[in-house]
Amino acid sequence: MTTYNPNQDAHYQILREMLIEARQARGMFQKDVAERIEKKQSHISKYEGGERKLDWIEVLQLIEIFELSEVDFLMEFQRRVFEFNESTQTKVLQNVAKNAAKKARVRAEIVRLMRENSLSFSDLAEPPIRTRRHKSNR
Structure with missing residues (x-):
């Protein structure tokens, strides 16, 4: 079973952009x-347009048609992929930091409300007291 790798799609996009350029x-x-x-x-x-993926032989053929150096083309591709991966990794870390900050704010608010209401964490762990509702006769 293969797993979806969103970076792979981005890497194909980089290749397509380079060939178009x-x-x-x-x-x-x-x-x-x-x-x-x-x-x-x-x-x-x-x-x-991304509807079809190229194999390596086709890429080499296009590089030859465009009179490019295979080595230079590959080095530029690697540079762009590295740059993309670095920016993606930064975005992921920024999202993790935002989520951690949000959780810390929520926890701080819970602790504040617990203090105001003289509650402890063990109080929160106990199930609420259930009351029975009596059916009214109609």
Whole structure:
């Protein structure tokens, strides 16, 4: 069973953005690239739009068409992925800190209310006293 990894989707997005940037930097249209790889323009549109994922062989073919260095392309990809992961990790840590602060405020409010009402935590652990409701005769 595979588990969903949201970073993987973001990493594919980074790859797509890099390929789109490379195509545009070469002044090429989708149809130009499609002709070079002997596919339809919709093939290019689908991978650029995220409807289709590319395999490594296709990526290498595109890198060659765009006259890029494989090593430079991969290094730039790794840099962008690292940057994305760092920003994602920072956001996660910020959310954890917000949740911890919220829990601390709630706990502080509970303690304040307990003091006002002369209650202890053991008082809160006891079930409330139930009273019976009497049915009224109608």
